[in-house]
Amino acid sequence: xxxxxxDLTELLGMYVYRWKSRIILMNPNVNDTLYRxxxxxxxxxxxxxxxxxxxxxxxxxxxxxxxxxxxYEANACAAHILIDxxxxxxxxxxxxxLVQAASSLRVNINLLLIKTQxxxxxxxxxxxxxxxxxxxxRNTRY
Numbered sequence: 001x002x003x004x005x006x007d008l009t010e011l012l013g014m015y016v017y018r019w020k021s022r023i024i025l026m027n028p029n030v031n032d033t034l035y036r037x038x039x040x041x042x043x044x045x046x047x048x049x050x051x052x053x054x055x056x057x058x059x060x061x062x063x064x065x066x067x068x069x070x071x072y073e074a075n076a077c078a079a080h081i082l083i084d085x086x087x088x089x090x091x092x093x094x095x096x097x098l099v100q101a102a103s104s105l106r107v108n109i110n111l112l113l114i115k116t117q118x119x120x121x122x123x124x125x126x127x128x129x130x131x132x133x134x135x136x137x138r139n140t141r142y
Contacts, residue, residue: 008027037111042074049070078111
């Protein structure tokens with residue numbers, strides 16, 4: 001279940017698994033692009049880290065901290081949910097740079113970079129001009 005919680009002003013979103021209920025709490029005061037990315041990130045936690053959440057071991061104090069394995073995995077899941085491989089490759093083949101491609105795909109460039117890293121990990125021949133900013137959501141304003 002996904003719930004918009006207007007009073008959730010200190011967080012962008014949050015995943016909770018209690019009493020066999022999978023719950024995502026979302027801050028509805030953010031723009032559509034950010035909302036989509038945060039929701040996909042929280043879905044990543046649901047799919048990959050449900051057991052951690054059930055044990056109370058999944059706690060996010062700094063959303064999208066990619067130095068934490070669970071956060072990187074949730075971001076990678078979000079990248080796979082939101083960015084279609086073929087659509088991304090088509091934009092790049094048509095001469096879009098990464099900033100233009102990210103804008104066209106309605107994602108933060110760092111999420112696009114995570115997607116390209118994941119595609120490389122899966123064996124695709126992609127070259128990254130730079131690494132994603134590990135704190136790309138830390139300074140996000142809405």
